[in-house]
Amino acid sequence: METEPQFQIELGNLMAFDLHHNFPSPPSSREELVKECLKRGTELVQAIANTLFNLPSTVDVDGPLVKLPLPTTRLPREKPLPKPKPPTKWEVFAKARGIKNRKKDKIVYDEQTGTWKRRYGYDRANDEDKVPIIDAKITDEPGEDPFAKKRADKKKKIEKQEKNRSQNLKEAAKAGALPSHVQLAATALPITGSQVVPKKVTKEELGNVAGMAATSTASGGKFDKKLPGEKPAKHKGKYRKFLPVVEGKGMGSQERAQTEKVLNKLFSKNSHEMLNVNKAVNMYNVKKEKKRKNKEGKSSPSSSKLKPKKTLKKKPLNKGSSKKGKAK
Amino acid sequence: MLKVKTPKTGKARRELDKRAPKLVETGKKTLILHGTKTSGVLNSVLTQIYHITKENALRFSRKNEDVRPFESGGEASLEFFSLKTDCSMFVYGSHSKKRPDNLVIGRTYDHHIYDLVEVGVENFKPLESFSYDKKLAPKAGSKPFIAFIGEGFDSVEELKHLKEVLLDLFRGEVVENLNLAGVDRAYVCTAVSLNRVFFTHCALQLKRSGTIVPRMELVEVGPSMDFVVRRHRLPNEGLRREAMKTTRDKPKKKEKNVSKDVIEGKIGKVYIPDQKVGEMALPNKAKGVKRERREAKLRHGDGNEYASKKQKEDSE
Numbered sequence: 001m002e003t004e005p006q007f008q009i010e011l012g013n014l015m016a017f018d019l020h021h022n023f024p025s026p027p028s029s030r031e032e033l034v035k036e037c038l039k040r041g042t043e044l045v046q047a048i049a050n051t052l053f054n055l056p057s058t059v060d061v062d063g064p065l066v067k068l069p070l071p072t073t074r075l076p077r078e079k080p081l082p083k084p085k086p087p088t089k090w091e092v093f094a095k096a097r098g099i100k101n102r103k104k105d106k107i108v109y110d111e112q113t114g115t116w117k118r119r120y121g122y123d124r125a126n127d128e129d130k131v132p133i134i135d136a137k138i139t140d141e142p143g144e145d146p147f148a149k150k151r152a153d154k155k156k157k158i159e160k161q162e163k164n165r166s167q168n169l170k171e172a173a174k175a176g177a178l179p180s181h182v183q184l185a186a187t188a189l190p191i192t193g194s195q196v197v198p199k200k201v202t203k204e205e206l207g208n209v210a211g212m213a214a215t216s217t218a219s220g221g222k223f224d225k226k227l228p229g230e231k232p233a234k235h236k237g238k239y240r241k242f243l244p245v246v247e248g249k250g251m252g253s254q255e256r257a258q259t260e261k262v263l264n265k266l267f268s269k270n271s272h273e274m275l276n277v278n279k280a281v282n283m284y285n286v287k288k289e290k291k292r293k294n295k296e297g298k299s300s301p302s303s304s305k306l307k308p309k310k311t312l313k314k315k316p317l318n319k320g321s322s323k324k325g326k327a328k
Numbered sequence: 329m330l331k332v333k334t335p336k337t338g339k340a341r342r343e344l345d346k347r348a349p350k351l352v353e354t355g356k357k358t359l360i361l362h363g364t365k366t367s368g369v370l371n372s373v374l375t376q377i378y379h380i381t382k383e384n385a386l387r388f389s390r391k392n393e394d395v396r397p398f399e400s401g402g403e404a405s406l407e408f409f410s411l412k413t414d415c416s417m418f419v420y421g422s423h424s425k426k427r428p429d430n431l432v433i434g435r436t437y438d439h440h441i442y443d444l445v446e447v448g449v450e451n452f453k454p455l456e457s458f459s460y461d462k463k464l465a466p467k468a469g470s471k472p473f474i475a476f477i478g479e480g481f482d483s484v485e486e487l488k489h490l491k492e493v494l495l496d497l498f499r500g501e502v503v504e505n506l507n508l509a510g511v512d513r514a515y516v517c518t519a520v521s522l523n524r525v526f527f528t529h530c531a532l533q534l535k536r537s538g539t540i541v542p543r544m545e546l547v548e549v550g551p552s553m554d555f556v557v558r559r560h561r562l563p564n565e566g567l568r569r570e571a572m573k574t575t576r577d578k579p580k581k582k583e584k585n586v587s588k589d590v591i592e593g594k595i596g597k598v599y600i601p602d603q604k605v606g607e608m609a610l611p612n613k614a615k616g617v618k619r620e621r622r623e624a625k626l627r628h629g630d631g632n633e634y635a636s637k638k639q640k641e642d643s644e
Contacts (some may be wrong), residue, residue, distance in 0.1 A: 018476065019481075038528075044477065066508060068506050076572055077573070078356050079350075185332075
C-alpha cells in the first residue's frame with residue numbers, strides 16, 4: 001500500500017496518512033497554516049489519485065469504474081457477529097434420513113376439475129377437504145362423523161406444528177440466533193423477573209379482594225353494578241347497636257349501662273392515678289357490709305331493704321391537680 | 329408459555345432485517361444531538377456536520393438533559409437512542425463555562441458505549457463564509473478522500489484515537505466499485521500540535537494533465553475548525569477484541585441460472601418472456617409496404633390494375 005516513501009495510503013478507505021510531517025515552527029498566522037495544510041493535503045490526495053487511476057477500470061454508463069480493494073484499517077463493528085442458528089428438528093431428521101428438498105411447481109393439475117390450480121392455499125388442486133363423500137371403512141364406528149373427525153385431526157396437526165415451531169424458536173433463542181423478525185414474549189413471568197411460580201389465588205381470596213375494592217368507592221360499594229353470579233359483599237365489622245325506643249321513664253337501665261360504659265372508659269383513660277381511692281373505699285365498705293350482713297343474715301332475713309343501695313357516683317375529674325398527659 | 333411475536337407487514341419485516349447483525353457490515357449511521365446548553369457556534373457546527381454527512385445521519389432538534397457521556401449513569405439515554413434509531417455513532421454537543429463548545433464523538437457496539445472522544449471546537453468557519461465557484465460543490469453522498477497529516481497522529485494516544493474515530497465518521501459506505509468521475513470531496517486533518525487538529529473539508533478539482541491521472545486541486549468549501557482534544561475514553565480490551573472480530577471467509581453468493589456440466593462446461597439459462605408476434609409494434613415500416621395499404625389499393629384501384637401493379641414493383 002505504500003507508494004511514496006512518506007505516505008501511507010489505504011485505497012479501500014481512500015485514505016492517506018503522512019507520518020513524517022511536523023511543523024518545524026509554529027506557523028506564523030492562521031492563513032499560513034491553512035495554506036500549508038492545503039498544500040500538504042493536495043500532495044496526499046494526488047498520491048491516492050495516482051494509485052487509484054492506475055487501477056484496471058471498466059467502462060460504465062456514468063464513467064469509469066474501478067474495483068477498490070478491501071479496507072485494511074480495522075475498525076470496530078457496530079453489532080456482534082451473527083451466530084449460526086441451530087438446525088430445526090425437521091432439519092436434523094432430514095439430514096439423518098438423507099431426505100433432500102425437491103423443488104415443487106407452483107401450479108399443479110387438478111384431476112377433479114381438469115384445470116391447473118395452485119399447489120396450496122385458496123382453491124388448491126387435489127384438495128382433500130373438499131371431497132363430498134367419504135367411504136366408510138370396516139374399522140369405523142357407526143355413530144362417528146368422519147367430517148368432524150377430519151376437522152379435529154386438522155386442528156391437532158396445527159397445534160402440534162405450533163408446538164414444534166415454538167420449540168425450534170426456543171432452541172434458537174438459547175443459542176442466541178433468533179431470526180431478526182421474531183420476538184419471544186413470556187406471558188406468565190412476574191415483573192421482578194425471578195423464577196418464583198406465581199401463587200394460585202383461590203375463589204375466596206378473589207372474592208375478598210373484590211369486596212375490598214368495592215368498599216373503597218365513594219359510596220362504599222353499595223351501588224356498584226354487580227356481575228351475574230357475584231355474591232353481595234359481606235359486611236365485616238361492628239354494627240351499631242341501637243337501644244329500644246320505648247323502655248321506661250327517664251333514663252332506662254340499658255341506656256344507663258351504655259352511658260356508664262362510655263364514661264368509665266373515658267375516665268379510666270384520662271386518670272393517671274395509680275390508686276383509685278374512691279373505688280378502693282367503696283370496695284372496702286362493700287366487703288365490710290357483706291361481712292356484717294352475713295353475720296346478721298344468719299340472725300335477720302329481711303335485709304334486702306336495708307341493703308345499701310348501690311348509688312351511681314360520678315367520679316370527679318381532678319381539675320388542675322392531675323397531670324394531664326396525652327389525652328386519647 | 330411463550331408467545332411468538334412477528335411483524336405483520338412486509339415493511340416492518342424488512343426494517344427489522346435491515347437492523348439485524350450482518351456478517352459484512354455496511355455503513356454506520358450517526359446521531360447528532362445536543363445537551364441543555366449550546367452556543368451559537370456549536371449549533372452551526374452540529375448543523376453543518378449533519379449537512380456533510382446527510383445520507384447516514386440523524387439530527388435531534390430538542391435538547392436532551394440527562395445525557396452525560398463520560399459519567400457512568402448518563403449513558404443510558406444515549407444507548408436507548410442508539411437502539412431506537414439504529415445509529416452506532418453519535419456526536420453530542422454541549423456548552424459550559426468549563427468546557428466551551430464541546431463535542432463528544434462516540435461509538436457504540438451492540439448499542440452500548442464503546443469509546444468516546446471529547447473535543448473542543450475553535451476557530452470555526454461555517455460553510456457560508458467560503459466563496460467558490462458553485463459548480464465545484466461536492467455532491468451529497470460521494471465517497472470522500474481523507475488525508476491525515478502530522479506525526480502526532482501516530483505518536484499521541486489521543487490523536488490516534490481521534491484519527492480512528494474521524495475515519496469512521498466520515499468515510500461513508502464501504503463500496504467495492506467506485507466511479508472515478510464521481511470523486512469530488514476531500515477531508516484534510518492536520519495535527520498542528522500535540523492536542524490540536526485542524527480539520528477542513530475541500531472540493532476536488534480534477535484538472536487535465538498529460539497522463540491518465542488527472543491533477544488534483546483542493547478548493548476549500550466546507551466548514552473548517554480546530555479540534556482541541558480534551559478527554560477520551562478507550563474501550564476496554566475485552567470489548568475491543570470482540571468488536572474487532574471478523575470472519576475470514578466471505579459468504580459465497582449463489583449465481584443464479586448458471587450450472588456446470590461435465591460435457592458442455594458452464595451453461596447459462598436465459599429466460600425470455602412470451603413473444604406475441606401478432607401484437608408487436610413493427611418499427612420503421614415504409615408507408616407503401618404495409619399490407620393494409622396494399623390491399624386497400626388493390627380493392628380501390630381495381631380498374632386501375634396496371635397502375636397499382638407498377639406501384640407495388642416500385643416500392644419493392
